[in-house]
Amino acid sequence: MARIKLFVPKRLAAKEEMPRLLQEGPADLYIFPEGFLRSEEDKAMALGLSEKQEGTILTGYRDGDEEKVLVIESGRVTDGYTKCVLHASEKERGKRPGDKIRCVDTRLGKVAVPICYEIHFPEVCRIMALEGPVLIVNPVGTGMYHRQQYNQWRALARARAIENELPIAGCCHFCGELPLAFAFNSAGEELLAACGGYGGFAVEIDLTEGDKRPLGYFDDRMPALFGALAKEEQ
Numbered sequence: 001m002a003r004i005k006l007f008v009p010k011r012l013a014a015k016e017e018m019p020r021l022l023q024e025g026p027a028d029l030y031i032f033p034e035g036f037l038r039s040e041e042d043k044a045m046a047l048g049l050s051e052k053q054e055g056t057i058l059t060g061y062r063d064g065d066e067e068k069v070l071v072i073e074s075g076r077v078t079d080g081y082t083k084c085v086l087h088a089s090e091k092e093r094g095k096r097p098g099d100k101i102r103c104v105d106t107r108l109g110k111v112a113v114p115i116c117y118e119i120h121f122p123e124v125c126r127i128m129a130l131e132g133p134v135l136i137v138n139p140v141g142t143g144m145y146h147r148q149q150y151n152q153w154r155a156l157a158r159a160r161a162i163e164n165e166l167p168i169a170g171c172c173h174f175c176g177e178l179p180l181a182f183a184f185n186s187a188g189e190e191l192l193a194a195c196g197g198y199g200g201f202a203v204e205i206d207l208t209e210g211d212k213r214p215l216g217y218f219d220d221r222m223p224a225l226f227g228a229l230a231k232e233e234q
Contacts, residue, residue, distance in 0.1 A: 010198075
């Protein structure tokens, strides 16, 4: 079992929040939301803090006009992923998408990291799942704007867990909207539901579940018939 800490921090306050939250207790994986780090100074701070941590830090990082997730281990950025599927509002603000949907490598194994809005697209998680990750992590920027969105977001995360037979965990900022931290196992059973909370939330997840896949969804795929997914809308 891996001990995972999901953080719901105050937004635009990485310099104060990251040192305090990392002191809450040891974990194998520390997860911060989308856009948590927002400058080279923030990143340098995170690298320094990680030198004292045995676990892996997975954190959002706003790098100019790109939204990224960084893997930080032992004072170094060891991998990263750039958000590929952007919301219309992000495009209007000049955000640029990444050019490849993929997992990141960590000490724990490969991790699928659909960033925020990407959880709405089953194709994103499936492409990542084909790499054999041990976990799906969904770093979210703002909180949910109303209860319906909160319920829908958790339903989507649960579906991604079930259809890929992988555990999933995610969290967002505490910034006025309805914040959340969640986790489901590979069968879609709820492991953590923190609604409206602030701070750190711990959950233990079996990262070997993806090795079992008793439902066999992957075995039953028919890629030769899935070409329509790649066609542009007429």
